[in-house]
Amino acid sequence: MDLTINSQQRCFEGTQGFYSHDSAICGGAMNFAVYQPPQAKDGAKVPMVTFLSGLTCTEENFTAKAGAQRVAAELGLMLLMPDTSPRGCGYPGEDDDYDLGSGAGFYLDATQAPWSARYRMYSYITRELPALIAEHFPVDAGRQGIFGHSMGGHGALTIHLKNPGVYRSVSAFAPVCAPSQCPWGRKAFTAYLGEDETLWEDYDSCALIRRQPSDAKIFIDQGAEDPFLSEQLKPDLLVAACEDAGQHFEFRMQPDYDHSYYFIQTFVEDHLRHHAKTLT
16 A cells, blocks of 8 residues: 655654555545654564544644653654544535534444435444555554544544454543444534444443453543533543443543643553553
8 A cells, every 4th residue: 555655754763654555444644653763773673552632633733732742752652643533525514614524523424315325434444444554664564553532532432342352542631431322423414424332332432341341451541620620521421331341441531631632641651551551
């Protein structure tokens, strides 16, 4: 698979790069960022952690704002930051709202027209993009983890729970914990998956945990002053699902923190060290 290098910069003795390629699964150009730690010099294979961003974000948000590269360099972790949706499909309503369409792929494979032709982020994240990374970067595909923020936290949790043997470690910042029961999720699931709510369970962390908990420890940080906490994120439902199913988890409510990247900056080191315990 061909890869276009858009830019590469030296960063903590490693390399931060931005790339693009033509995606067969998403039917067009897709962008992503990769941080290669110094341990990957001369082709030495290193573990990789994928970060999934939230609504309205691109591959640039976490890469530029989280301050993760310093810790990733110390721990020898490659970081992969994909975009959050296909772009420029021309579908009606694609760019009308921040919570549907562009920047709002919800890390699922849409089944409803017109979205089903290109909004296939689940297959892109779990199949096509890892294969591309393995072809062009020195990654140890047997040592992968996944984490994310908000909509991306939802994506990280569901992708881990559906693929626990591939994504061996998992964490999230302020995830959308029960998308079937919040306005963001219900709007997206109705558009992308249709009216049958039983089909939504395949992309709902609470339902997936109750169906089949994983052997991993789910690590979550949530800001107590997050404006989306009660209406959209609903972490109490995830905690209840974990307790009911016997899922190993650690949930930290962080006083005074909100939903921003300042929150992520503060705790990203804890998350990377959480992943490194399993992957390195």
